[in-house]
Amino acid sequence: MRSQSGPDPTRRSERSRRAILGAAVELLGETGYNELTVEAIAARAGVGKQTIYRWWPGKGAVILDALADAAVDVDAQMPDTGDIRKDLYAIVRPTVAELADPRLSATSRALSIETLGDEALAEQVRDRLLRPQFDAVKDRLRAAQRANQVRADVDLDQAVELIFGPMYYRWMFRIGPLSEEYANDLVDLALAALGTDTA
Amino acid sequence: MRSQSGPDPTRRSERSRRAILGAAVELLGETGYNELTVEAIAARAGVGKQTIYRWWPGKGAVILDALADAAVDVDAQMPDTGDIRKDLYAIVRPTVAELADPRLSATSRALSIETLGDEALAEQVRDRLLRPQFDAVKDRLRAAQRANQVRADVDLDQAVELIFGPMYYRWMFRIGPLSEEYANDLVDLALAALGTDTA
Amino acid sequence: MRSQSGPDPTRRSERSRRAILGAAVELLGETGYNELTVEAIAARAGVGKQTIYRWWPGKGAVILDALADAAVDVDAQMPDTGDIRKDLYAIVRPTVAELADPRLSATSRALSIETLGDEALAEQVRDRLLRPQFDAVKDRLRAAQRANQVRADVDLDQAVELIFGPMYYRWMFRIGPLSEEYANDLVDLALAALGTDTA
Amino acid sequence: MRSQSGPDPTRRSERSRRAILGAAVELLGETGYNELTVEAIAARAGVGKQTIYRWWPGKGAVILDALADAAVDVDAQMPDTGDIRKDLYAIVRPTVAELADPRLSATSRALSIETLGDEALAEQVRDRLLRPQFDAVKDRLRAAQRANQVRADVDLDQAVELIFGPMYYRWMFRIGPLSEEYANDLVDLALAALGTDTA
DNA sequence: ACCTAACCGAGACGGTACGTCAGGTCTTTCC
DNA sequence: GGAAAGACCTGACGTACCGTCTCGGTTAGGT
DSSP states (O other), X not given: OOOOOOOOGGGOOHHHHHHHHHHHHHHHHHSOTXXXXXXXXXXXXXXXXXXXXXXXXXXHXXXXXXXXXXXXXXXXXXXXXXXXXXXXXXXXXXXHHHHHSHHHHHHHHHHXXXXXXXXXXXXXXXXXXXXXXXXXXXXXXXXXXXXXXXXXXXXXXXXXXXXXXXXXHHHHTTOSOOOHHHHHHHHHHHHHHHBSSOO | OOOOOOOOGGGOOHHHHHHHHHHHHHHHXXXXXXXXXXXXXXXXXXXXXXXXXXXXXXXXXXXXXXHHHHHXXXXXXXXXXXXXXXHHHHHHHHHHHHHHSHXXXXXXXHHHHHHHHOHHHHHHHIIIIIHHHHHHHHHXXXXXXXXTSBOTTOOHHHHHHXXXXXXXHHHHTTOSOXXXXXXXHHHHHHHHHHBSSOO | OOOOOOOOGGGOXXXXXXXXXXXXXXXXXXXXXXXXXXXXXXXXXXXOHHHHHHHOSSHHHHHHHHHHHHHHTTOOXXXXXXXXXXXXXXXXXXXXXXXXXXXXXXXXXXHHHHHHHOHHHHHHHIXXXXXXXXXXXXXXXXXXXXXXXXXXXXXXXXXXXXXXXXXXXXXXXXXXXXXXXXXXXXXXXXXXXXXXXXX | OOOOOOOOGGGOOHHHHHHHHHHHHHHHHHSOTTTOOHHHHHHHHTOOXXXXXXXXXXXXXXXXXXXXXXXXXXXXOOOOOSOHHHHHHHHHXXXXXXXXXXXXXXXXXXXXXXXXXXXXXXXXXXXXXXXXXHHHHHHHHHHHHHTTSBOTTOOHHHHHHHHHHHHHHHHHTTOSOOOHHHHHHHHHHHHHHHBSSOO
C-alpha cells in the first residue's frame, strides 16, 4: 500500500519557488552560510516558513536547489580547439578564478559544508553540480586520448580528478594562491602525467 | 586603562581541559558534527559551560584542539627507503584507508566543515594538522629531486598537492572508491607527472 | 452601489451544514474547547475549510450553532402543577444533573467560554440558549405570583437569577457538589426569599 | 526513585518574575485575553520566552499568578458594624461595580475562561482568588447567625452563593445592568431568604 | 439540452504564535 | 579567583492553525 501522499506538486506556486531560491542565493552572498536562516529566507522571499518546509526538508536542500538552479545557466561547454592544453587552460583558469573570488567562493563553501555534513545532499551536489563539468572535461580528455595527446592507458576519471583535486584542495585548506599562473602550472603538471610526449 | 587580562592560564584546571577534549572527541564519534553542541560537551565532561567559553571561543575551536590533541600521537614520519614510489605508497595507502573508514572519516569531515566555515580556524587546521604531513612528504620529494627521481623544475608544493588533492577531492564529493588500488594508481599517475623517466 | 451579496443561502448544501455541526459537537466531546480547531472540524466533516468560513465567521459561531441546534430538541417546557416548589424542583433538578455530568457539562463550558470572550456571541447565547428556559421559569413564577405563592413586590428577573445564579456559580468555580440534594436546598432557599409565607 | 528535579527555585530571578507578572496584567488590560500571547508577555517584560516556560506551564498559569499577585493587595476585609444588611451592601456594591467596569471586568473574564477550560487552574482560581472573599462573607454571616440576624438552619456556603451567584450569572451572560440599585436589591432579596424576620 | 453562476472538496498560500533548543553571558556558591 | 552549576536573554527551529485564495468538479436553475 502506497499513500503518504505529501503536498501536490501540480498546485505548487512557481512564484513562491522562484522567490525562495532567489532569496536564498541573495542571502548567501550577503551573510555566511552559518548565518543563513530559514526564517530570513522566508522573510526576504515574502513567503511563509511553512511554504519552505512544505517543499524542502531544510536549509541545506533549499540552498542546493538554489545553487543548482543558478548553475544551470552557466553550465559551460568544454571547448575543443584540437589543442588539449589550450582547452584545459580555458576551463581551469575561470574555475580557479571563481574559487579565488571571495563572493563566488562563499557559495562553494556553503555547498561543500552541506556535502560534508549530509550524505544524501552530497550525492545531489555531486550529480547535479559537479558532474556536468566533470563529464565535460572527461569527454574532452577522451577526444584527446583518441588524438594521441593523452596516453591510452590513463583512467580518465582519475585524470579529471588530477586536475580538479589539487585545485579544490588548495582552495579548501587555503594552502596557496589561486592565481592564473597557478592554473597554468596545474594544467602543465597534470598534462605531464597524462601526455604521450615528455614535452 | 583595562589590562584586558582574561583568565590566568597558570590556574587552569588540566583535569577540566582533558575532560572537555575527551568529551568532544567522544561525542564527535557518536553523533554528527552538526548535532554536536557545546552544552552536550559540557554535560559529558562534567563541566560548566563557562569553563568552555573561558578557554575557547566556540565549538569549532574545541574540536580543533581535541583533534589536534588526538592527532599528536600519530604524526607519522615519512619513510625514506631511497625508492620514492615505494615511500609514497607507504604514506598514501594508510591515508586513503583512513578516509575510507567511516569512523575516522567523520572527524575529518568535522575538521573540514570548520575549515570551510571559519577562516581563522582554517589557518589553525592547516598549520597544526595538515602541515606536518604535508612538509614530511615535501621533504621526501626534495630528497627524491636531489636523487634525480623527480624532475628538477617541479614545484614541490604543487607536487604534494598533486598527490593529496585528488584524494581529498574524491573523498569529499564521494566520487569514487577509496581503495588500496586507487592509492597505488594515484601515486603512479602523480609520479608520471613528476618523474624524470617516462616509465 | 455594490450589492454586498455574499453567498446565496438558497444554494447552501444542507448536507455540509449538518456534517459540520455534527463534527463540531463530536469533537467538542472528544477534546476540550481550546483544542478544537476549524481545520479539525472541516476534516472530520469531510468539508473544505472555505465552506465553514463561507457560512460562519469563526469557530465560536459554529459551536454556538451546533449547540443551539442540539438544544432545540430538548427545549423543555416548564410544568405547572399549581405547586411552585414542586415545579421548580422539576426544572432545577435536571439542570443541576446536566451540569454535574462531565460529558454534557463540557458543551456548557464551551458555550460559556464563547460568551465570556466575545460580546456578540454572548448575546446570541443569551437569546438563543438561555432565554427560552429563563423565560419559561419567569412565566411560571408570574403565575405563582398571581396565585399569591410569590410576593407581589418581587422582581421576576431577579427571582429567576436567584435560582440559576448560584447553580452556575457553583458549577463554574467547582465550589461544591451538584447533587439532587443541592438542587432541592437551592429551590427551598430561593423560595424562602420569594415566598409569601415563612414556610 | 524521585528525581526529575526541574529548575532550582532558589536561583529564580525575582526581577524577571515581577516583570513577567507585571507585563501580563498590563497586556491583559490593553488587549483581550484571546489576543494575549506568551511572546508578547516576554517581549514586554524584557525576558526570554524560556524564562516563562521554565516557571509556568503556559499562558493561563501566568495570568492566574499575575492576577493572584495583584489581588493580594486588595483582599478586602469584611466590615462588621453589627448590621448585616449594611455590611453586605458594603461588600456587594463594590464587587458589582468592579464587574460593571469594562476595564476590570476583562481580567475577570480572562480568569473565568481559564477556569472553565482547565480543571487544575480552576482549583487554583477558586482557592487563591475567590476563597478569601468567600470566606470573609461566610464569617460575617456566621456572626450574623449568632446575632440571630440569620436563621440558624441556613447553610452558610449556600448563603454566600445566593449572594455571589446571581451577580456572576448576570455578569457572565450579560443579562441585565450591574448598577448600585441592583446590588442593593440583590442583598435585600438574599436577606429575605436568610433573615429571621419577614421584613 | 445546454449554459453559467455558485457552491463544493481540497489544499497551497502568507502569516502568527507556539513550545523547544542551543548559544553565549551572568550570577551564585563552593573550594 | 577558578570552577561547577545553572538561570538568564536571545533568536532560530520546525509545527499547528489561522483565514484567504485558487483550482477543478459538481449542481442547480434559467434559457
